[in-house]
Amino acid sequence: PSAxxxxxxxxxxxxxxxxxxxxxxxxxxDGEWHLFYQxxxxxxxxxxxxxxxxxxxxxxxxxxxxxxxxxxxxxxxFSGSAVIDRANSSGLLAQRGEGxxxxxxxxxxxxxxxxxxxxxxxxxxxxxxxxxDYRGNPVLDVGSDQFRDPKVFWHAPGKxxxxxxxxxxxxxxxxxxxxxxxxxxxxGEFAHAGVYGIDYECPDLVELPVAGGGxxxxxxxxxxxxAPQGGSxxxxxxxxxxxxxFVLDDGATRFADFGKDFYALQTFAGVxxxxxxxxxxxxxxYANDLPTGRWRGAMTLPRRLxxxxxxxxxxxxxxxxxxxxxxxxxxxxxxxxxxxxLPPDTALEIRLACAxxxxxxxxxxxxxxxxxxxxYDPGPAVGSVWVDRGNARGFRHRFFTDKMxxxxxxxxxxxxxxxxxxxxxxxxxxxxxxxxxxxxxFFAAPPDRLELAVAGGPLPDxxxxxxxxxxxx
Ligand code: FRU
Numbered sequence: 001p002s003a004x005x006x007x008x009x010x011x012x013x014x015x016x017x018x019x020x021x022x023x024x025x026x027x028x029x030d031g032e033w034h035l036f037y038q039x040x041x042x043x044x045x046x047x048x049x050x051x052x053x054x055x056x057x058x059x060x061x062x063x064x065x066x067x068x069x070x071x072x073x074x075x076x077x078f079s080g081s082a083v084i085d086r087a088n089s090s091g092l093l094a095q096r097g098e099g100x101x102x103x104x105x106x107x108x109x110x111x112x113x114x115x116x117x118x119x120x121x122x123x124x125x126x127x128x129x130x131x132x133d134y135r136g137n138p139v140l141d142v143g144s145d146q147f148r149d150p151k152v153f154w155h156a157p158g159k160x161x162x163x164x165x166x167x168x169x170x171x172x173x174x175x176x177x178x179x180x181x182x183x184x185x186x187x188g189e190f191a192h193a194g195v196y197g198i199d200y201e202c203p204d205l206v207e208l209p210v211a212g213g214g215x216x217x218x219x220x221x222x223x224x225x226x227a228p229q230g231g232s233x234x235x236x237x238x239x240x241x242x243x244x245x246f247v248l249d250d251g252a253t254r255f256a257d258f259g260k261d262f263y264a265l266q267t268f269a270g271v272x273x274x275x276x277x278x279x280x281x282x283x284x285x286y287a288n289d290l291p292t293g294r295w296r297g298a299m300t301l302p303r304r305l306x307x308x309x310x311x312x313x314x315x316x317x318x319x320x321x322x323x324x325x326x327x328x329x330x331x332x333x334x335x336x337x338x339x340x341x342l343p344p345d346t347a348l349e350i351r352l353a354c355a356x357x358x359x360x361x362x363x364x365x366x367x368x369x370x371x372x373x374x375x376y377d378p379g380p381a382v383g384s385v386w387v388d389r390g391n392a393r394g395f396r397h398r399f400f401t402d403k404m405x406x407x408x409x410x411x412x413x414x415x416x417x418x419x420x421x422x423x424x425x426x427x428x429x430x431x432x433x434x435x436x437x438x439x440x441x442f443f444a445a446p447p448d449r450l451e452l453a454v455a456g457g458p459l460p461d462x463x464x465x466x467x468x469x470x471x472x473x
Pocket of ligand 1: 021022038049078079110148149201202264
């Protein structure tokens with residue numbers, strides 16, 4: 001592959017060219033998953049922000065469609081969400097004389113100029129292929145230049161649309177309610193919680209199923225900069241929501257990911273059952289500097305989200321979607337070997353369970369001494385799952401931190417690891433998806449072997465599959 005293409009993931013969505021950041025307007029409708037995204041089509045750097053658009057029927061193959069929302073004289077099209085307005089509560093689809101009884105798609109986004117950030121609507125009656133801006137825009141203007149990222153959802157018990165949106169520099173998440181998506185009334189707010197960072201960004205409030213029964217509402221809240229590991233990250237809060245107020249179950253702030261490259265998580269509208277989310281697989285500390293040439297920015301795999309109670313604590317559970325269908329060649333299955341050759345340039349899924357009493361490590365390596373390492377150390381009392389990208393030499397940056405780790409709750413049982421490696425990314429799902437790390441890495445030469453080691457005892461069983469190119473790139 002050319003220098004510009006050698007890092008392009010196989011399974012993960014990337015823009016054809018230019019810069020991409022946050023996922024926007026995620027909505028499932030009529031068998032299609034819509035992924036809109038913050039996009040500068042002109043240059044592989046943040047700036048001139050439009051909404052790009054792609055659709056998928058299986059969450060693996062993405063088809064890129066024309067730009068959905070554009071930068072205008074009023075400003076750029078910053079982050080936001082989309083809903084299907086089936087009942088045409090907005091009246092916008094009828095207004096265009098195109099109401100077909102099935103409503104249409106309404107995007108709610110931030111129009112951002114140098115001096116003002118306001119919330120605006122755009123609507124589509126052709127499945128998101130084209131949008132018209134609402135003539136009555138903006139629908140919310142509080143006179144602020146730091147007011148953005150509206151996430152709108154249908155609150156069925158109250159039969160009302162709810163928006164969460166941030167006054168980012170004031171560290172406040174505001175809730176608004178509306179019957180028609182056009183007129184919004186302030187409801188409650190959730191403020192000054194968790195890790196503030198400089199800005200709160202990209203809030204998403206969603207009801208998650210709890211393993212064993214029941215549900216809880218989770219508020220995902222991105223912060224940038226100010227993450228514990230530097231730069232940007234996603235924290236979450238667990239509580240209850242009555243359509244107006246979000247009340248915490250406990251005061252705890254939790255983080256969705258212990259890697260460094262997981263930001264602006266958003267969930268899809270229109271999904272029954274457990275919500276599905278996608279995050280931007282990046283960190284603002286170096287997003288503009290990645291060595292990927294004429295494109296920059298990738299999304300995570302879509303993940304199903306739920307909650308689990310572990311040792312009297314809430315854990316977010318994340319499960320990647322679509323991998324079973326993406327599996328092709330079996331590279332290894334059964335007793336682990338110290339070294340396994342890898343086919344060149346493939347995406348991989350690797351699964352193993354580490355013994356509870358010995359250090360286990362796994363390396364993707366090449367003959368030039370480069371490697372990416374993942375491991376588990378049960379420790380004397382509390383264990384650590386770690387990732388180390390410091391020995392892949394394709395990118396140097398002062399903030400491209402090398403090691404990250406997580407302490408699983410000690411339970412004396414084997415620790416399961418599931419890894420998805422895709423050219424320049426690694427997603428690790430540990431302990432049943434309760435400990436996840438998402439990180440970019442850049443090898444100067446691709447890895448060609450998998451090395452497995454333990455500090456004593458037999459090598460664990462391992463399952464390794466090639467995840468073949470699935471098109472759409
Ligand atoms: C988060 C963010 C949002 C904003 C968008 C601009 O990454 O800063 O707050 O709407 O990116 O592209």
